[in-house]
Amino acid sequence: MSIPQLSIVSVNDLAQRLRIDPKKLRHIAAHAGDYYKPFKQRKKPKPFAKKSKPAKVREIDNPSELLKTIQRRICDNLLCGVPWPEHVFGGIKERNTVKNAKLHLGNEKLVTIDIRSYFPSISNKVIYDIWFRFLGCGSEVSAMLTQLTTFRRRLPQGAPTSTALANLVLISIDGELVEFCRQNSITYTTWVDDLAFSGENAELALEKAISSLRRAGLRVARNKVKVMRGSKPQILMNQTLNNSMGVNKIYRSNVRSAINKLVTHPPLNLKEQFASINSKIRYVDTINKNQARALTKNLNSTLNRIKNSSLSPYTKAI
Numbered sequence: 001m002s003i004p005q006l007s008i009v010s011v012n013d014l015a016q017r018l019r020i021d022p023k024k025l026r027h028i029a030a031h032a033g034d035y036y037k038p039f040k041q042r043k044k045p046k047p048f049a050k051k052s053k054p055a056k057v058r059e060i061d062n063p064s065e066l067l068k069t070i071q072r073r074i075c076d077n078l079l080c081g082v083p084w085p086e087h088v089f090g091g092i093k094e095r096n097t098v099k100n101a102k103l104h105l106g107n108e109k110l111v112t113i114d115i116r117s118y119f120p121s122i123s124n125k126v127i128y129d130i131w132f133r134f135l136g137c138g139s140e141v142s143a144m145l146t147q148l149t150t151f152r153r154r155l156p157q158g159a160p161t162s163t164a165l166a167n168l169v170l171i172s173i174d175g176e177l178v179e180f181c182r183q184n185s186i187t188y189t190t191w192v193d194d195l196a197f198s199g200e201n202a203e204l205a206l207e208k209a210i211s212s213l214r215r216a217g218l219r220v221a222r223n224k225v226k227v228m229r230g231s232k233p234q235i236l237m238n239q240t241l242n243n244s245m246g247v248n249k250i251y252r253s254n255v256r257s258a259i260n261k262l263v264t265h266p267p268l269n270l271k272e273q274f275a276s277i278n279s280k281i282r283y284v285d286t287i288n289k290n291q292a293r294a295l296t297k298n299l300n301s302t303l304n305r306i307k308n309s310s311l312s313p314y315t316k317a318i
Contacts (some may be wrong), residue, residue, distance in 0.1 A: 002167075005136030007076055010295065014141050029147040035067040036151050038239065061156035069101045070148060071160040078135075078145075079164045085171055090192035091163035098286055100189050100196070107187060107198035110234040110241060111206055113223040118193035119162055121218050122155040123170055130168050166192055173216045180208050197234055203227060239287055246288040255280050255295055257304050263309075274303075303305040 015022040131142035181188040285292035
């Protein structure tokens with residue numbers, strides 16, 4: 001795919017675009033690693049899930065506010081003009097999981113794959129090539145932008161620039177895959193590291209995608225490859241497709257469990273939990289209004305039970 005060139009050839013030009021003194025920018029770029037405070041974050045278990053599983057630990061690289069400010073300016077002033085292809089959805093304004101899923105609605109087959117450890121697998125060399133070859137910046141500018149947007153020789157978790165750069169890496173290598181899907185009437189979309197293919201010939205794209213990623217040094221999580229035919233639920237990012245869109249059964253079950261827990265295990269902060277449940281129901285409403293109405297009815301019924309019980313003092317918080 002052809003991307004408009006940034007054509008930033010001098011550090012002074014870059015500093016002007018990022019609204020920062022050139023000397024200060026050079027210093028921060030040269031010592032960018034010092035502006036991170038990594039920490040480990042335990043992934044929150046799904047609320048009120050029936051089975052408790054060991055919480056997954058996620059490494060967050062956590063750039064400082066100063067570096068984040070520069071990274072946000074890189075997004076706003078350098079990457080905002082990228083004409084993202086129609087098949088790319090993750091992290092792009094006015095594109096969301098619902099719009100992504102709708103493109104696959106009602107297709108005979110749905111195939112999904114997940115790129116294993118995507119951000120950590122993207123090296124600083126790959127990011128340099130994005131700035132230098134793909135976006136047309138000068139060599140010194142590309143080196144500086146690479147310093148500002150990578151950490152420990154890889155794409156960092158938690159940096160404002162990482163999702164856009166990850167998208168650019170993918171579209172820099174998936175040209176053959178896009179054309180293959182077009183020729184075989186396969187719908188292809190991406191959500192950062194999640195790739196989806198649908199249509200009668202969707203399975204044909206599987207090996208093509210894996211080989212394209214492998215050539216770029218990326219691997220697919222084989223245990224997350226899913227082939228879903230129309231005779232069974234087709235699920236993409238918590239949404240059930242097939243003939244009509246809806247939120248998958250597990251997600252709705254977790255919301256119902258959260259509602260029931262308001263009675264069986266009253267939370268210390270009922271207002272906070274109520275807001276959390278309402279937020280989930282609003283999400284369901286964007287996909288399937290009938291499912292949302294059923295959950296709202298369940299929530300209202302439960303709140304009436306609380307008001308008429310010994311738990312009634314809690315309702316003052318709502």
